[in-house]
Every structure is written in structure tokens, then in C-alpha cells.
Amino acid sequence: MLIAMTTTDHDAATPDAAIPDPATPDPATAHAWSAVGGSPELVGQVTYESAGDVLPAVLPVRQMARAMVGACSLAAAELAAARAGGGAGTAVPQVRVAEGAVATAFHSERNLRVDGRAPTNFAPLSxxxxxxxxxxxxxxxxxxxxxxxxxxxxxxxxxxxxxxxxxxxxxxxxxxxxxxxxxxxxxxxxxxxxxxxxxxxDAASIPLVEVREAGEDGSRRLSASAPVAAPAEGVRVLDLTRVLAGPVAGRTLALLGADVLRVDAPQLPEDADTYTDTGMGKRSTLLDLGAAGDREVFEELLATADVVLSAYRPGALDRHGLAPEALLERHPDLIVAQLCAWGWTGPWAGRRGFDSLVQVGTGIAAIETADPTGRPGALPAQALDHGTGYLVAAGVLRGLTERQQTRRGRHLRYSLAGTASWLMHGVQPEPPTRDVYDARRWMTACESPYGKLDHALPPVGYAGGPGNWERPVGLWGTDAPAWR
Incomplete structure (x- = not known):
């Protein structure tokens, strides 16, 4: 059964306070949490620390961004409680997300420094x-x-x-x-x-998330009641994604303890700076799915995977037998999360796309017009990418929590256009507070094979949760195609 969780209910009132408290849950957070199937009773667990007018824009980017991170943080806290033998209600740790951390992380590719060098985010012909x-x-x-x-x-x-x-x-x-x-x-x-x-x-008709439960019971579940250092410890994730939302989701799952193995085709090289930003906590290997030997290795990985993240164009992996339906038929306990640019139906469904292009094609660039000459504008960050990435991670974490009880996998579908639709039609604006934002508070440094990295800290936060990745980014494509 496919359950489309649409984003057309825009009746929530703008809150009086800039930062919600448990008595008045943030409407945007409640909607994002509901979209991934979360229980409404838990939304009061989420509060925010203000940072003033961060991510300023015509559209309510700050509210959207914090809601996506808040929903992801709550999903992590819920899974932590489930694996500790708890469940809903008071057993779930409190979630407090700092808007300053969110703003810094949403600019992670811009804030990154590699041996003091700032990466080039857009080429001259872009x-x-x-x-x-x-x-x-x-x-x-x-x-x-x-x-x-x-x-x-x-x-x-x-x-x-x-x-x-x-x-x-x-x-x-x-x-x-x-x-x-x-x-x-x-x-x-x-x-x-x-x-x-x-x-x-009619853009509001694009779903924020679509969820389909697997039709059969599987056999895998995560250990419960045993001590775990992080909620996704022991979770195995095949990361078949590239710029930028999918890698953000994988990076977040790695933060929360998952063994995230990114798989790329050797004939499709990645930009080193892009991978340096989004590869934190992961490992990376190269496999050609069209070659018999590499395909056999991939199938061995797939046999014991918990999660598959896919961000190729709709249908692009079907010829390899990796359509979600085929995956769930062979492995009914998988969580399969798919991401595309333009939505899953309509004439543009099969087109390639990036955040910057979706902003133009959905009308965001017209709303954010930069100057009186009519030159189009842009959001203050690649907010569709980052926001969708955290919501993908939230859906995966919720799927893992549900699987503890049902032993069934789940098929999740997201699109940048769906996030754009929600941002334009479903998120209520609110005035910022007068707090002062300093990005340096939310930055740290580490050594990596690429050099010294100054990078954004992860914004996901709940009581007892990890504050940083356990391992820095490794060299792209150099890890063995095997689980830890």
C-alpha cells in the first residue's frame, strides 16, 4: 500500500514565540515529523535554541531548516529509546536543536576549509x-x-x-x-x-514524503536492550547517492553510528571538495554494477544491508535489478529511500536536476528576486538539498524503529521539488529573535587524507546523542567493498 503524505494542510497558525516550547509544538516540525510517520505525542520533545535572523530569505528557510533537523533528531532519539527497551513518551530523550548549528550545517560546503582553502562551489559556466x-x-x-x-x-x-x-x-x-x-x-x-x-x-500537491510498507515480514531487526553507543549502531547502509541531499542523509546516519558504505561507479568520478564535505564518517568504494564480478560483490553487500539510499534518476538503476520493488521482494526487511529532483510523476520526473535548478524551475528563484532589474534570486543556502537530506535520514530512522516491531521493510520516496513545494506553500513565517549568530561556535577541525579540515559540526541533537563524527572523511573510492 502506497501512502502519499502530502503537504497541502496550511492552516497552522504562526506561533507567538520565535522558539516553540513543549506546550506549543512548532507547526513545521510537527508536519515534517508526521510526514515520516511519527507519533504526534512526541513532537513536544523538540525545542530550539535561537540564533537570530539566520538563513534570511523571502521564504521561511530558517523555519524549514530547523524543522527538518528537529524531525531527524527526534527520529534518532526515538530509535535510541527503542533499542534501549523503551518506546514512546517519556522514554524518548529530549531534543534540543540549535538554530546556529542548523544554519552552519546548511552552509557546510561553503564553510568547509581544506588546509585553509575555500572550495569552489559553482564553476564559471554554472x-x-x-x-x-x-x-x-x-x-x-x-x-x-x-x-x-x-x-x-x-x-x-x-x-x-x-x-x-x-x-x-x-x-x-x-x-x-x-x-x-x-x-x-x-x-x-x-x-x-x-x-x-x-x-x-498546483505545486502544493507534490508530496513531501511517500511511504510504502513492504508486503512481507523479514528476519532482520536491531539488537534491543543491549548497550549501544549510538541509535544506528550495527545498521548497514549502502549509499548510492551523489550531490547533495543523499550524501547529507548518509553523513547523518554515519554520525548516528551506522556503517555507511558509499558505492560509486569507477567511470563517474566525484568532485573532491564535494566528497570531502559530505563524506564525514563514511567509507567509499568503487563498483561497476555492469561488470559480473563487481555485481556479485554488490549482491553480497546487499544481502546483509539494512538500508539502501538511492539518488539516481527514477528508473536509472532498474536495469540492474535494483528497482525498489525488486529489492523489497528479495529483501523484505530493507529500508529503501529514494530521492529525485523533480518528483515522481509528470513530464519532468525523469530529468536530472540539482538544488539550484529546482529553485529556478519551481519558481523559488522568481520569489527570491535579487534586485530591481529582475535578476532571479536564490535561497541563502542549498536548503532544498540539506533539508531533504535530514528528512531522508529521519524517514530511515523511523523505518528502523518501526521494523523493530513489524520486521517489515519500507520504501520511502522524496524529491527536491516536494521540499520546495512545502517551503513555498506549507511553512509559516515568523519573526526572528535578536540573538547574535556566530558560525565559529558551530565549527571544528580535524585531520584527514585531504588535509586539515575546518568543517561544520552536525546539527542533530538530543540528550545523550553524539556531538561529532567518530571518523573523518577518507579518500574517495579507496575502501574495500565490505562491511566493517
Whole structure:
């Protein structure tokens, strides 16, 4: 049975206080918690520490961000109680989330320093460009997307010009074309470009989360009543995700004790800075699912996995026999969490996408218009990615808690467009407090194979929970394809 948990109930009143207390639970947190199937009686366990006007925007980004982290923290606390032999109500530890930690973590890729160097988050050919009739946003951070963008527009790239010089050529070319034409031409060539859209009136119909219980009982459950250092200790997670929401979910599960093994195809290299930010606590291996030997190794990993995270385009892994239905038929106690950009139905369901592009295609960029000239704006962080990542982790943790009783797996579906819809139509704004925010309070440093890292601390917080990852990021693709 597929249960779509939609986000169309927008009747909750704006709270009088900036930070909710147990007597008046935060409406956004209550909604996010309900979306992952949480009991409403537990929402009062969540309170927040204010940091003032963090994540400032036209849309209520601060409220959305803290709600996603609050729901994730509560799910971690609930699983901790379940594994300690407790359950609902007072047995679940109190949750207190600091808005300053949330804001710092939502900027984790921007706050990261590697031996003092700030990473480049967007390449010169990624960004907003004026067209003859509107605006378009491109994404060309990865070499293959860059090459497809230039080829689609007929722009030669013989290596004689660097990307800053090519940016001028790209701008001149795009100024002669219409935005929709650019979008479709680049998409047909396998590249990434999205024309500026106005907010759609029916966008609120996109579900925040969709949940389907497995139809059969499995045999796996986590040890209960035995001492565990973290709620997800002993949980095995296959992380088949790339930039940025899926890796944030995996990073969070690793914080909470899970053995998270990221699996990438050797022919699809990852950006080192991106992986450095999101690889904390994980291990990373390379397997080609199209090669018989590697596929056999993957199936061995899958046989004892608890969770599969997938962020490839809908249907992309089906040819490998890894559709959620097939996975749950073979392993009915798996928690399968899928993430896509544009939602699971409609003409854009199969398209590639990133947070920045979804902001443009859903109308957020039009709402957050940056200046009087009409240049589109952007959220103060990759908030769709980060927010969805914490909600994915929350759904996985809730699925593990439920599996303790039912022994059944669960299929979860999320999309960046669903989070965008909720942000635009379902989260109530509220005035900030006058607290002063200092990001340095929520940063720390560690040594890694990439060098000294100054990085954001995790924002997930509950009484007795971990404050940092036990291990730093390792080198991408260098771990053995085996569980710890």
C-alpha cells in the first residue's frame, strides 16, 4: 500500500514565540515529523535554541531548516529509546536543536576549509544567464555536464580559453536565444539548464514524503536492550547517492553510528571538495554494477544491508535489478529511500536536476528576486538539498524503529521539488529573535587524507546523542567493498 503524505494542510497558525516550547509544538516540525510517520505525542520533545535572523530569505528557510533537523533528531532519539527497551513518551530523550548549528550545517560546503582553502562551489559556466526573453540557469560543475552544455549550444572548446573566457562566450550566445529553447536544447544533449519559471499554483500537491510498507515480514531487526553507543549502531547502509541531499542523509546516519558504505561507479568520478564535505564518517568504494564480478560483490553487500539510499534518476538503476520493488521482494526487511529532483510523476520526473535548478524551475528563484532589474534570486543556502537530506535520514530512522516491531521493510520516496513545494506553500513565517549568530561556535577541525579540515559540526541533537563524527572523511573510492 502506497501512502502519499502530502503537504497541502496550511492552516497552522504562526506561533507567538520565535522558539516553540513543549506546550506549543512548532507547526513545521510537527508536519515534517508526521510526514515520516511519527507519533504526534512526541513532537513536544523538540525545542530550539535561537540564533537570530539566520538563513534570511523571502521564504521561511530558517523555519524549514530547523524543522527538518528537529524531525531527524527526534527520529534518532526515538530509535535510541527503542533499542534501549523503551518506546514512546517519556522514554524518548529530549531534543534540543540549535538554530546556529542548523544554519552552519546548511552552509557546510561553503564553510568547509581544506588546509585553509575555500572550495569552489559553482564553476564559471554554472549560474544565471540572461536570454533574449528571460533568464536561464545552467549547472556545469562536472566535466561531462560542462561538455554537453557547450556542445548543445555549438560553442567550441579547443582548450585555448579558460572557463572565465568561455563564460563571456556563453553569455553572448545565450543572450540571442529564448530561455525555453535553451532549456530543451541542453536537456536533449544530456546537459543541465532550466528556464526561470513562475511559482506554479498546483505545486502544493507534490508530496513531501511517500511511504510504502513492504508486503512481507523479514528476519532482520536491531539488537534491543543491549548497550549501544549510538541509535544506528550495527545498521548497514549502502549509499548510492551523489550531490547533495543523499550524501547529507548518509553523513547523518554515519554520525548516528551506522556503517555507511558509499558505492560509486569507477567511470563517474566525484568532485573532491564535494566528497570531502559530505563524506564525514563514511567509507567509499568503487563498483561497476555492469561488470559480473563487481555485481556479485554488490549482491553480497546487499544481502546483509539494512538500508539502501538511492539518488539516481527514477528508473536509472532498474536495469540492474535494483528497482525498489525488486529489492523489497528479495529483501523484505530493507529500508529503501529514494530521492529525485523533480518528483515522481509528470513530464519532468525523469530529468536530472540539482538544488539550484529546482529553485529556478519551481519558481523559488522568481520569489527570491535579487534586485530591481529582475535578476532571479536564490535561497541563502542549498536548503532544498540539506533539508531533504535530514528528512531522508529521519524517514530511515523511523523505518528502523518501526521494523523493530513489524520486521517489515519500507520504501520511502522524496524529491527536491516536494521540499520546495512545502517551503513555498506549507511553512509559516515568523519573526526572528535578536540573538547574535556566530558560525565559529558551530565549527571544528580535524585531520584527514585531504588535509586539515575546518568543517561544520552536525546539527542533530538530543540528550545523550553524539556531538561529532567518530571518523573523518577518507579518500574517495579507496575502501574495500565490505562491511566493517
Amino acid at each position: 549560474g544565471f544567464w540572461r536570454t533574449s526573453d528571460s533568464w536561464v540557469r545552467t549547472h556545469a560543475n562536472y566535466p561531462h555536464h560542462r561538455a554537453r552544455l557547450l556542445a548543445a549550444l555549438g560553442l567550441p572548446d579547443d582548450g585555448s580559453r579558460d572557463d572565465r573566457a568561455l563564460a563571456d562566450v556563453l553569455a553572448a550566445e545565450l543572450a540571442t536565444r529564448k530561455a525555453h529553447e535553451v532549456q530543451e536544447t541542453v536537456y536533449a544533449a544530456g546537459g543541465l539548464a532550466v528556464a526561470l519559471a513562475d511559482p506554479a499554483p
